[in-house]
Amino acid sequence: MDGTLTNSEPLWAEATFYLSELLGKRLTPTQRLATVGATFDTTLAICADNAGVTLQPGDSERYRARMFDYVKGLFARKLEIFPGIPALLQELKADGVPMMVTTNTERNVADAAITALGRDYFVDTICGDEVPAGKPAPDMYREAARRIGADPAECLVFEDSATGMRAAVDAGCAVIGLPEDDQVEIPPEVTEISRLRDSRHLAGAKATDVYEWFAKISAGQ
Missing domain, CATH: 3.40.50.1000 (HAD superfamily/HAD-like)
Structure with a gap:
């Protein structure tokens, strides 16, 4: 769906950069490619590793809520369905x-x-x-x-x-x-x-x- 039916990949990219900044270090565009199509837990692990952060119990749910709230806002304002x-x-x-x-x-x-x-x-x-x-x-x-x-x-x-x-x-x-x-x-x-x-x-x-x-x-x- 994302990237095939809807032009949502740029929105997910924006949200992933946001998540990486929450963890303390923004991903590069090349690093971000490893998160395309990945689960949230995989994306979080990539962002944490990039920032040198050791995740603690409860971090996954806290960051999940922050990122998903951000994505929902982007979807409400910017989600586009591909032409045709x-x-x-x-x-x-x-x-x-x-x-x-x-x-x-x-x-x-x-x-x-x-x-x-x-x-x-x-x-x-x-x-x-x-x-x-x-x-x-x-x-x-x-x-x-x-x-x-x-x-x-x-x-x-x-x-x-x-x-x-x-x-x-x-x-x-x-x-x-x-x-x-x-x-x-x-x-x-x-x-x-x-x-x-x-x-x-x-x-x-x-x-x-x-x-x-x-x-x-x-x-x-």
């Missing part, structure tokens, strides 16, 4: 394609973005605090496939982060990568969207395009 996404979701739903959101973002933050997108497009949603292990573990995608009654190999995943791509690949899904820039490490099993169309995003894509891409990936093309 509502039309694409509507086409896919009209064709009877079951769609799910799987995000490492915790439920109390993710719900605002899911509602903005249109909850009715999706048969279900899974958030990072609802599975034993978040991405890059494959749990979330395996659970998504189970909920729609499909084999993971029958599922097409769109991911923007190396963390999410790894999770989807290890779950056995077909994966299209929508990296924000060339610094994102794309697993070799992933098909970058620029190989399928002249864009890094889904703007202007039709349902028929998605079906064609899935057929090509499934055929190993």
Whole structure:
């Protein structure tokens, strides 16, 4: 969802820099890339390590509350849905394609973005605090496939982060990568969207395009 359907990655970047400053030392842009698609606990650990801070009991919940309140404020003021996404979701739903959101973002933050997108497009949603292990573990995608009654190999995943791509690949899904820039490490099993169309995003894509891409990936093309 973040970085694929909504232009929320810049907002998460802003919030992550805010968190790192709370801990005493701002991350560099390169260091911040390691947090893209990561769980909060991973992000907090990266920020603490960068600042030379040893986390104490209770710190995780305290910093989580501060960061998530900050993110909610950003979402309320600045969250944008990528152009063409509502039309694409509507086409896919009209064709009877079951769609799910799987995000490492915790439920109390993710719900605002899911509602903005249109909850009715999706048969279900899974958030990072609802599975034993978040991405890059494959749990979330395996659970998504189970909920729609499909084999993971029958599922097409769109991911923007190396963390999410790894999770989807290890779950056995077909994966299209929508990296924000060339610094994102794309697993070799992933098909970058620029190989399928002249864009890094889904703007202007039709349902028929998605079906064609899935057929090509499934055929190993």
